[in-house]
Amino acid sequence: MRDQPHFLPRLQLQSLLDLLIAEDYQCMGPQIQSNAIVFKPFSQVTALTQGITDYQDAGHYRLQPYDSPRNFHWNCSAQLLKPYFFQAEQVLWQVEKQQDGQLVFCQTQSHQPKRAFFGVRACDIAALKLQDQHFLHSEFVDDHYAENRRNNLFIAVTCSKAGANCFCHRTSDGPAITDGYDLLLDELNEGFLLQTGSDEGERLCQQLLQTQVLEIASSEQQQQADQSLSQVRQTLFDNDDQRLQSHQSDQSQPPQFKAQQQSQQQSQQQHQQPKHLPFDPELIRQVLMQNLDHPHWQELAETCLSCGNCTSVCPTCFCSSQRDIPELDGSQAQHVRQWDSCFSQGHGYIHGYQVRGKTQLRYQQWLTHKLVNWYEQYGRSGCVGCGRCVTWCPVGIDFTQAAMQICQDNGQISGDRVRGDRVRGDRVSKDREGGHNDN
Amino acid sequence: MAQRIPAQILSQHSDADVTVTSNAATDAYADTTNNGKANVDTNTRLKVAVHKFASCDGCQLAFLNAGADLLTVNRLFDIRHFAEAGLLDNRPLIERDIDVAIIEGSVCTAEDIQRLQQIRDSSQRLITIGACATSGGIQALRNMADAQQWLAEIYARPESLSSLDTATPISQHVKVDLELWGCPVNTEQLLHALRNLLWHSLPENNKDKVCMECKRAGNICVMVTENKPCLGPVTQGSCGAICPHHGRDCYGCYGPAENTNTDSLSQRFSGFGLLPEEIARKFLLINSQSKPFLEEGKKWHNQLTSQPQTSDKGLRL
Numbered sequence: 243m244r245d246q247p248h249f250l251p252r253l254q255l256q257s258l259l260d261l262l263i264a265e266d267y268q269c270m271g272p273q274i275q276s277n278a279i280v281f282k283p284f285s286q287v288t289a290l291t292q293g294i295t296d297y298q299d300a301g302h303y304r305l306q307p308y309d310s311p312r313n314f315h316w317n318c319s320a321q322l323l324k325p326y327f328f329q330a331e332q333v334l335w336q337v338e339k340q341q342d343g344q345l346v347f348c349q350t351q352s353h354q355p356k357r358a359f360f361g362v363r364a365c366d367i368a369a370l371k372l373q374d375q376h377f378l379h380s381e382f383v384d385d386h387y388a389e390n391r392r393n394n395l396f397i398a399v400t401c402s403k404a405g406a407n408c409f410c411h412r413t414s415d416g417p418a419i420t421d422g423y424d425l426l427l428d429e430l431n432e433g434f435l436l437q438t439g440s441d442e443g444e445r446l447c448q449q450l451l452q453t454q455v456l457e458i459a460s461s462e463q464q465q466q467a468d469q470s471l472s473q474v475r476q477t478l479f480d481n482d483d484q485r486l487q488s489h490q491s492d493q494s495q496p497p498q499f500k501a502q503q504q505s506q507q508q509s510q511q512q513h514q515q516p517k518h519l520p521f522d523p524e525l526i527r528q529v530l531m532q533n534l535d536h537p538h539w540q541e542l543a544e545t546c547l548s549c550g551n552c553t554s555v556c557p558t559c560f561c562s563s564q565r566d567i568p569e570l571d572g573s574q575a576q577h578v579r580q581w582d583s584c585f586s587q588g589h590g591y592i593h594g595y596q597v598r599g600k601t602q603l604r605y606q607q608w609l610t611h612k613l614v615n616w617y618e619q620y621g622r623s624g625c626v627g628c629g630r631c632v633t634w635c636p637v638g639i640d641f642t643q644a645a646m647q648i649c650q651d652n653g654q655i656s657g658d659r660v661r662g663d664r665v666r667g668d669r670v671s672k673d674r675e676g677g678h679n680d681n
Numbered sequence: 682m683a684q685r686i687p688a689q690i691l692s693q694h695s696d697a698d699v700t701v702t703s704n705a706a707t708d709a710y711a712d713t714t715n716n717g718k719a720n721v722d723t724n725t726r727l728k729v730a731v732h733k734f735a736s737c738d739g740c741q742l743a744f745l746n747a748g749a750d751l752l753t754v755n756r757l758f759d760i761r762h763f764a765e766a767g768l769l770d771n772r773p774l775i776e777r778d779i780d781v782a783i784i785e786g787s788v789c790t791a792e793d794i795q796r797l798q799q800i801r802d803s804s805q806r807l808i809t810i811g812a813c814a815t816s817g818g819i820q821a822l823r824n825m826a827d828a829q830q831w832l833a834e835i836y837a838r839p840e841s842l843s844s845l846d847t848a849t850p851i852s853q854h855v856k857v858d859l860e861l862w863g864c865p866v867n868t869e870q871l872l873h874a875l876r877n878l879l880w881h882s883l884p885e886n887n888k889d890k891v892c893m894e895c896k897r898a899g900n901i902c903v904m905v906t907e908n909k910p911c912l913g914p915v916t917q918g919s920c921g922a923i924c925p926h927h928g929r930d931c932y933g934c935y936g937p938a939e940n941t942n943t944d945s946l947s948q949r950f951s952g953f954g955l956l957p958e959e960i961a962r963k964f965l966l967i968n969s970q971s972k973p974f975l976e977e978g979k980k981w982h983n984q985l986t987s988q989p990q991t992s993d994k995g996l997r998l
Contacts, residue, residue: 275901276901276903276928277901277906278901280899280901301904301905301949302905303902303905320901330896330897330898330899331897544942544945545942546942546945547890547892547914547915547945548890549890549892549893549913550889550892550896551892551902554892554897555896565885567873568873569876570750570754570757570875570876571753571756572876572879580897581893581896582893583893586889586890587889587939599940600940601940601942633905634905635905636892636902636911636914636949637945637948637949638949
């Protein structure tokens with residue numbers, strides 16, 4: 243499985259860092275800030291997270307001590323690549339008023355340094371591909387995104403644990419990292435298995451070999467890494483089964499979405515319901531779109547704050563709004579693009595008319611675009627299973643549970659299907675072909 | 682006095698600018714008002730008056746804190762009255778011919794009502810700045826209490842005061858053309874609005890939640906990581922999410938956002954262990970008279986009064 247793996251002893255991680263710095267890379271790595279793991283520039287490995295892990299649940303994120311020298315034993319940072327490439331705020335162009343009253347427009351150019359990202363995960367890579375598809379590979383190339391995407395090096399790390407909100411196995415985006423990286427690390431206590439995935443990665447690897455930083459990985463080390471990955475995969479599926487059993491035993495109860503009223507403990511029990519999606523394109527497309535009048539949408543709307551946190555942390559969401567920031571004297575103005583959200587007022591506003599005034603319609607837009615209409619646009623779902631939208635929802639709405647609830651109540655999903663069996667479109671019941679309810 | 686310094690700056694430049702007939706700023710105004718004719722006399726500058734009602738003056742300070750931009754403001758506008766900055770228009774209110782009246786503070790006395798009406802009658806446009814002017818401000822907490830009793834408890838000679846039992850937003854008395862929320866408003870917000878006025882446009886109506894700004898700023902959610910009862914998800918932005926940026930929970934000083942779900946948020950606060958009185962206090966603070974906050978606050982307050990609490994921090998509203 244691992245093609246010619248090398249071994250990078252833990253003490254030599256700094257050598258890799260030094261090499262990259264010598265090659266003018268700005269290194270970005272996981273560090274702790276405001277009780278969460280964020281990505282910031284660093285030049286010493288001591289700045290990296292170490293002896294720490296994360297615990298994530300719906301609307302809940304905590305860092306916990308972890309008795310190990312590992313730097314990457316956590317699942318999903320608050321944000322990772324999106325803010326660096328699709329910037330939260332970006333000046334697109336400037337306009338200046340000349341003496342004679344003429345307006346002169348110029349496109350702003352930002353020049354980014356070469357950047358190396360340490361600790362990129364399978365879900366992050368999958369999301370990056372989707373963002374690339376939108377900004378780079380569609381009819382119009384986004385110059386600003388393209389500029390930000392130049393000269394980046396991705397040092398991916400295979401997840402060594404599965405978080406409670408992780409479901410990359412459901413979207414086929416993880417937990418194994420198969421491509422999209424320059425260097426791939428599998429973290430063991432004593433160091434890292436290292437593989438290359440690009441010419442640049444190979445070149446760097448050769449340099450490390452020349453300076454005798456790398457060793458040959460032993461078969462035990464390879465075995466350990468393989469076992470770790472299998473264990474992660476197993477945990478992901480075990481979590482499914484546990485949640486499914488819990489969900490089935492709760493079937494008689496009404497859909498429970500008032501997590502807010504519950505204590506921490508109760509809330510955790512509630513989150514043991516299915517968290518994974520029935521990621522079958524046909525199932526999702528037909529069932530969700532045929533059930534836009536399902537009562538569960540209204541229940542969701544009663545809980546949803548329409549605050550846009552989910553879309554902001556989603557690594558694939560790409561919606562933006564634009565505004566002008568004029569100088570006070572009116573002599574010039576900047577035209578700024580900023581992250582928008584389908585939960586905002588402006589997103590649903592067309593000239594003189596608000597098409598998504600209510601939260602229910604905004605939630606439907608978010609969920610159906612991500613899981614249904616994304617197929618039309620980009621040939622796959624827009625969800626990569628990172629679970630950020632679940633973790634960072636202030637009221638703990640579980641996106642996957644929302645989709646499950648609507649599908650399941652229509653008898654669409656049996657336990658087998660949830661466990662991963664493919665469901666054919668012709669098996670989808672047609673008995674609830676509800677129209678779009680615009681109320 | 683510190684606040685007089687900008688006043689001097691303003692008056693000095695006011696004199697100097699009379700001779701300036703062509704600059705980018707006045708041209709910008711001329712373009713939209715005189716069919717592109719340049720060299721507009723500076724007397725065509727919009728005449729501005731800043732008035733204070735019951736307030737702490739913080740919003741006027743946001744104006745005065747504009748620094749060097751104040752010079753530009755003075756070049757672009759003809760500031761006729763701004764007592765905090767030392768500029769007084771001594772003509773009777775009703776005789777003043779003002780283009781833009783900027784109002785800080787809420788209506789707390791009978792005299793306020795009369796003065797406000799006169800300001801409105803003599804002004805083309807009226808803009809309110811800050812929480813007091815837009816939703817009553819913190820002094821509006823008395824709207825839910827026995828104001829006379831409060832007066833009697835606090836003042837040695839309450840009969841010497843003549844205040845209304847309520848503090849009310851400006852829009853409850855006269856037509857308001859633009860409301861700038863915030864406690865206090867910030868300088869950028871104010872200058873942006875002024876700039877737009879010169880173009881005869883309104884600044885974009887940013888009623889999006891603080892969360893949007895917070896996430897754009899790269900902050901970490903204090904609700905999710907620390908269970909802090911943050912009002913960001915129901916509060917409108919423009920503040921730059923400064924409280925969460927510094928690790929504290931938003932207290933809603935910019936007023937309610939559009940499409941708020943205060944019920945869900947306060948249920949969450951309850952889940953964090955907040956008592957009904959604490960939840961009521963979250964909503965009934967700076968923007969207590971804004972409808973969504975008032976309703977939500979009252980709901981929890983009523984729960985409090987129907988079920989007496991043992992806490993000694995009783996909410997006296």
